[in-house]
Amino acid sequence: MRETPEQRNLVLILARAFAAQLATAVFLLDPEGTVIYYNEAAEKLTRRPFIEGAGQTIDEWMMRTRPRDAEGVELPIQELPLGTTMLKQEPAHGIVIFRTADGVDRRVETASFPLFAHTEDFVGSFSIMWPIEEDRR
Amino acid sequence: MKGRIWGSRGSIASPGQDTERYGGNTSCIELRPPGCDVVILDAGTGIRELGVRLVREGAERMFLLLTHLHVDHLEGLGMFEPIWRKQTELHIWGPASPVASLEQRIATYFSPPLFPVHLSEVPATIEYHDASESEWRIDGARFSSNAIIHPGPTVGYRIESKGRVLAYLTDHEPALGADLETDSSDWISGFALAHRADVLIHDCQFTPQEYENRLGWGHSTTEHVARFAEKAEVDRLLLFHHDPMHSDDQLDDMRGDVVARWGVDGDRCTVAAEGAELVV
Numbered sequence: 001m002r003e004t005p006e007q008r009n010l011v012l013i014l015a016r017a018f019a020a021q022l023a024t025a026v027f028l029l030d031p032e033g034t035v036i037y038y039n040e041a042a043e044k045l046t047r048r049p050f051i052e053g054a055g056q057t058i059d060e061w062m063m064r065t066r067p068r069d070a071e072g073v074e075l076p077i078q079e080l081p082l083g084t085t086m087l088k089q090e091p092a093h094g095i096v097i098f099r100t101a102d103g104v105d106r107r108v109e110t111a112s113f114p115l116f117a118h119t120e121d122f123v124g125s126f127s128i129m130w131p132i133e134e135d136r137r
Numbered sequence: 138m139k140g141r142i143w144g145s146r147g148s149i150a151s152p153g154q155d156t157e158r159y160g161g162n163t164s165c166i167e168l169r170p171p172g173c174d175v176v177i178l179d180a181g182t183g184i185r186e187l188g189v190r191l192v193r194e195g196a197e198r199m200f201l202l203l204t205h206l207h208v209d210h211l212e213g214l215g216m217f218e219p220i221w222r223k224q225t226e227l228h229i230w231g232p233a234s235p236v237a238s239l240e241q242r243i244a245t246y247f248s249p250p251l252f253p254v255h256l257s258e259v260p261a262t263i264e265y266h267d268a269s270e271s272e273w274r275i276d277g278a279r280f281s282s283n284a285i286i287h288p289g290p291t292v293g294y295r296i297e298s299k300g301r302v303l304a305y306l307t308d309h310e311p312a313l314g315a316d317l318e319t320d321s322s323d324w325i326s327g328f329a330l331a332h333r334a335d336v337l338i339h340d341c342q343f344t345p346q347e348y349e350n351r352l353g354w355g356h357s358t359t360e361h362v363a364r365f366a367e368k369a370e371v372d373r374l375l376l377f378h379h380d381p382m383h384s385d386d387q388l389d390d391m392r393g394d395v396v397a398r399w400g401v402d403g404d405r406c407t408v409a410a411e412g413a414e415l416v417v
Contacts, residue, residue, distance in 0.1 A: 007329035010284035
């Protein structure tokens, strides 16, 4: 039998195509928590081009950005909206401060939701980040 | 594998002088993997004539693979003679939906007011199977399916037997989700199904000019299919799901455009013609 190459799920393909057209920062993760895509608005927000951030796990992302709540307390993965979506396959929302690649702490409002295919398989997480205060534009 | 094309038209049956050579029946392909009972790809109007022949042959067990449930892929089922015979065992595969079973969704069409008889009144034994993202075997042939870009739940199929591969991706708009030239192949809808297929049967409904006003309708252009075939490294390409407004002569021109864009010998690209034998 011939081997067939790896194929992204159609929902992820369409989610990426959708995100690529948005001016809002979007992150797309696979079910294991690997960052498989973020768009140009997310590159602007994080100050990091996708070519550098592609393939990092959510653990690596947390080590790099040290996410905190509004009071500055470091957040474990399960308390991050994106972590909730990944671990519980549920939508989540919140305000998070994280450190971007230029060393600046930035506050974002974020909403994440799970992506289920027609077969009801969990195929990934879609996370929107909206900068608060001076970065909002 | 051998087979026959019983319908290659898209959207609506289109008999007439302008469609005599390539035919007016909607999607239906007969496939005979060695050692396997007959496999039927889609149940467009072409399936009526196939049904007559299967009854004449005395075929009792058959497998119908539906890519999706748009009418042009389903409308022939009610006139498929084998389902009106008690001894027929029909297995139907189709895309899963989050809201209703495959049987329920087929019954939406196969019931009044759209059809005079209810699906539940059909005497044949019918078994329904979800085909999204799955792989299965029948009598030594290997089947796989993936969801592909088209409005509503839709799948493409890859059928492998004795080392030969047929990929069937009718009603497919991969260009909607990716740049077919620059994106990596894992981000291209349908790529794994088509990869290095001996024969790829693919949607080629529009010219690039027509596509400008039909973006998102779920179909491909000559340019898209040429790029897709090249990227997937297929051996032969059958252009399928012809637009009902396209004449035979226009389809010849579209084939010429695909060959030029793909940059291969002309014998690797054919317009799928009703009644043509299929050899994989």
